[in-house]
Amino acid sequence: MNKTFISQVWQNHQMDYQLPSAKDCEQFLTELLGLLFPAYSEKNYQSQEDIEIHVRELQSQLFQLLLISGVEDDLAVKVSKQFFQAIPSVYAQLLLDAEAIEAGDPAATSIQEVLRAYPGFFAIVVYRLAHELNLLSIKTLPRILTEIAHSKTGIDIHPAAKIGSHFFIDHGTGIVIGETTQIGNHVKLYQGVTLGALSVKKEMAATKRHPTIEDNVIIYAGATILGGDTTVGKGSTIGGNVWLTSSVAPNSLVYHEPQLKFSSNI
Secondary structure, three states, X not given: OOHHHHHHHHHHHHOOOOOOOHHHHHHHHHHHHHHHOHHHOOOOOXXXXXXXXXXXXXXXXXXXHHHHOOOOHHHHHHHHHHHHHHHHHHHHXXXXXXXXXXXXXXXXXXXXXXXXXXXXXXXXXXXXXXXXHHHOOOOHHHHHHHHHHHHHHOOXXXXXXXXXXXXXXXXXXXXXXXXXXXXXOOOEEOOOOEEEOOOOOHHHOOOOOOOEEOOOOEEOXXXXXXXXXXXEOOOOEEOOOOEEOOOEOOOOEEOOOOOOOOOOOO
């Protein structure tokens, strides 16, 4: 093999990329999920004291991940503490999401089924945890966490997106929710929905590039909604396979009407 290439690879391996390993990130996420929901847990807690000890262990794990990510010691201490202080409110939000899924899906038989078997809920859990880190001005680690969920579910939610309460993802595979997306309360998305940008030019990085979805909106499978100036008004329904780049008024029904052509040979 070309020696110049080997030399370049060697140099790459000597560089400090300041990234925690995928294994360590996934372990932290798995244990955190298990702390919040027994359905995800591999631990057998014997007492409340055991839980308190585990929380301290997880806080230490987060601190180490932040250090490896290049966060300064003092900030890593502060972020680790603030993140776990926020966990009770995040947990309360997640229970509302689970209730929305159980109430809105005829196939759901219980909250426990939602917690254990619904990929949409798993993606929401990871998003809400990653979003909390993003709010604390941590950027790389939240992306790693949401990419773990993306790889497991096919649901891609940027941790900086803003999503309200009672969020419901049904089926979910292929959903993309971009960085500057804003989603209100009681919104329901089906598989293959894209909430994306009209342009991916680098100079637009600091602008709102993704749509706003107001309260009580349903977006059916395969719909694509693009642009930072695009708003879907509250109470609207967006049908399957709709391509939308302009705003719609509240309580609108937008649908794609296929053109049918019949062959004379049939």
